[in-house]
Every structure is written in structure tokens, then in C-alpha cells.
Amino acid sequence: MSTRERLIESTQDLLWERGYAGTSPKAIQQRSGAGQGSMYHHFGGKSDLALAAMNKTAEQLRAEISGHLDGPGTAIERISAYLHRERDVLRGCRIGRLAQDPGVVESARLRQPLDETFDWLRRRLAEVVSEGQAEGELAADLDPEDTAAAIVAVLQGGYVIARAAGSAEPFGRAVDGALRLLAASAR
Amino acid sequence: MSTRERLIESTQDLLWERGYAGTSPKAIQQRSGAGQGSMYHHFGGKSDLALAAMNKTAEQLRAEISGHLDGPGTAIERISAYLHRERDVLRGCRIGRLAQDPGVVESARLRQPLDETFDWLRRRLAEVVSEGQAEGELAADLDPEDTAAAIVAVLQGGYVIARAAGSAEPFGRAVDGALRLLAASAR
DNA sequence: GTCTATATCAGGATAGAC
């Protein structure tokens, strides 16, 4: 792997663990094994490197999620697969966590990958909800876009309450609660 | 107001805006008008001051939310009042935002106010859901605790997707979507 | 492309005078 790639991957990890403000150039250099000069040769500075890392993370996330939402199965099964996809709940969401970082949100450039990712996700989920309605699996009077936003929010908020509790349990409850509501809506 | 109180209030504001890692002693001193020595006279250091600020914020939040959940009205009306309580969506949640801060979550002392606040909130909402079930307003087969967790998560996640979008709109959609699902469950 | 040296400023705190 090239030095450039190692820099990006190290930054991806650190942004996930420590956030944007909490990720220092020095930490990136140490984790990637690249020197000071090397890092500033490949990237203009911290924010350029963060942007590259965020874009790569967003792309990976879309690919992983598509694997669940595009697959076979009913709408509820696919949504359930997406919601249960998570492994390491207490680490939080690689993308969503950055929405709390003022340095990210205050910069149009850095906020863009977040915005695009959630926008794509909500649209894709709204399609799945519509498909479920067409099959009579979900109540016809749900608004697909609102429902999709609620599903995404349950996931993101699940991370928040799990980290606050120091336990994955509240995350699981939130997901189960949401799926039960979805399933109940069609009765 | 005493210097000590001004220190705490300034820290409350800064924690909300910038998070724990992003809040420096210098910024606290400037905002509160207190000097260096004054701050270290009243508090042992940044973390002690943060703890005092978080406890005060948690107390205020519980009081405000109780105002909505304890009031008159049906269960769905009270939950709706709670979800629509928010004014400045893009500022995010005063407590939930701190769950993304490694310096908070990694410290048992600092995580405690978060844990207790969300724990209280989920219990309280579960009671309201149970009351709704007793009145036949909500489906009898919902799990009150799971449903409560889902409601809290929608709110916390709503903040996340709103900040990512730079707009309050996704928050409103998530809240509407969740309320629609709740209302539909009883049909 | 990578290295080492250097620069500036902020973070977080202690010491001791008043």
C-alpha cells in the first residue's frame, strides 16, 4: 500500500475514534508510519486529508448498505437486515459521529460527504418503503420519506443512547421498537 | 450572579456549542469574565467544571421534559408535545452531543450524567406508552421499553441528520414519520 | 517523495503575590 493510501486509512480510523477536532496531524503520522514532510507532501493539510478520508468512508458505507437494501426479501426483511447490520455499536457511526464536530459542520466542503450520504440513504430507504406499500406489507398511508427519515434517525440515535449508557442494549431496544412499529402499521 | 455560577453557565454553553474536547479553559474564562486563578480556585480543573455544568444541564432538561410528559392530554399528544418541543434543531441536544466525545464517554464520572438522563427519559416515556396502551390508544403488543427507546433515538438521530444536512428539515420528517407509525399501530 | 529543523500558538495547569 502506498504512503498516500496509508495516510487516508489512518485518518479514516482516527476520525471514527476521535472525531475531527480530536484527530491531530501527529497522530495520523504515527498511525500511518509516515513522516511530517511526507504527509504535507501528499496533502495540503489536515482538512484536505480529512476530506479524502471522509469521501472514502462514505463510499464504503454506501456499498455495504446497498448490499442489504438491494438484496432479495420483503421490504421489512431488508430494512431489518440494514438495522441489524451493525457489529460494534459502541464505536458509533463512522459518518454520523462527524455531524457533531463543529469543525466539520461549519465547513461546506467537509459537511458535503455527510449530507450526500444521508441524503442518498433516505432516498434509498424511501424506495424500499414504497415497495413494501405496493406489496401491502406496510400501511398505505405512511409517508415514505418521513418513514425513511425516522428509520435513519433511529439508527443514529441508537448509537447516541448506547454510547451514553456504555452498553449496546439501548441500541437494540430502539431497533426492535422501530421494527415492531413498522410491522404493526400494516395490520 | 456569583463568579462560580458564571463559570458553570459559560461551561454549559460551550459544551453545547463545541463539545468537551472543543471547550478550553481559556474560552471558559473569557466567556465568564473570570480570571485564570479564579477558575482554578473554584474548580479543580476542566473536568470538574464540566461535571458541574453537565449535572446542571441534565437537571434543567429533566424539568423541561417533565413539563410535557406529565401534562394533560392523551399519550400520543404528550409524546408529540415532547418531540415537537425543540426550537433550535441545528444546535443539537445539550446532553446527547456529549455522547460523541471520547473524553466524556471514556470517563465514568463524566458519562454518568448522560447515562442517568437517558435512563430516566426512557423509563418515563415507557410509562407514557403503557398509559396509552391502557387507554387503547396504542397497540397492546408494543413493548413499552423498546418503543420508548425508539422514540428517544428518533429525536437524537433527528439532530444528527439535521446537522449533516445543514437544515432542520430531516429532523421534522423523522419526528413526523415516527408519530405516524405510533398512531398507525393502534388501528 | 521523505527527512529534520524550526516556528507559532493554544491547551491545560501550577506558583505565589496581593
Add this chain to the structure above:
DNA sequence: GTCTATCCTGATATAGAC
């Protein structure tokens, strides 16, 4: 209780040699 002085480390780079 509050003030000023001082300390040490880390954040974020730039400069220039190799």
C-alpha cells in the same frame, strides 16, 4: 478569592536539505 507570571506539551504548519 482573584491576579499575574510561568511552565510544559501538543496542534498545525513552513523551510530547506537530501
